[in-house]
Amino acid sequence: MQLIETETPHAFTVAEYMSLDTETRTELLAGVVYDVSPRNEPHRFAVRRLCGALVHALYGSSYEVQVQDAVAVPGWHGKDAPEIDVAVIAAKKYRPGPTSADAFAFIEVSHTTYALDRGYKIPLYVKAGVPSWIVNIPLRQVECYETLADLELAHGRVLHEGDTITILGVALAVAELFEQPDPASE
Secondary structure: OOOOOOOOOOOHHHHHOOOOOOOOOOOOOOOEEEEEOOOOOHHHHHHHHHHHHHHHHHOOOOOEEEEEOOEEEOOOOOOEEEEEEEEEEEEEOOOOEHHHHHHHEEEEEOOOHHHHHHHHHHHHHHHHOOOOEEEOOOEEEEEEEOHHHHHOOOOOOOOOOOEEEEEOOOOOOOEOOOOOHHHHHH
């Protein structure tokens, strides 16, 4: 009889993950390190619009806007440090880094990652007490998840292109988050 060796995957803690020295863009979800999917132009466009509005309105306040960087959720003892597209966090120095206790808003921009964002990340954020939104590129809508009750809805509270999203008192037309078709290419 021959013994077959099997390897047991290592489940990272947030502290271990944050100490990794890697050149690639990754995130920690449920103790597993994942490569982050590449961004495309509709994603970059929405992130730029969100950041522009939030930074302009919140500059000099007790808030900072963090873009596409990890936040420990729910804290350093956990196994989740997702890369959040846009996070509004407390304006202070972080060593080793921010946690969901430092956060006031999380926004994910979903073009190809909707199932992961809606199925795993958004419930994680809301259960940690952070109001969260998904900019759903294919459906051209924003989904709001500010309470646990919003998680019970298939797409949270939905805002369409004629609506306005308000995050920490900062209002932005939903339509401004989406690239408009180029009339010359039609």
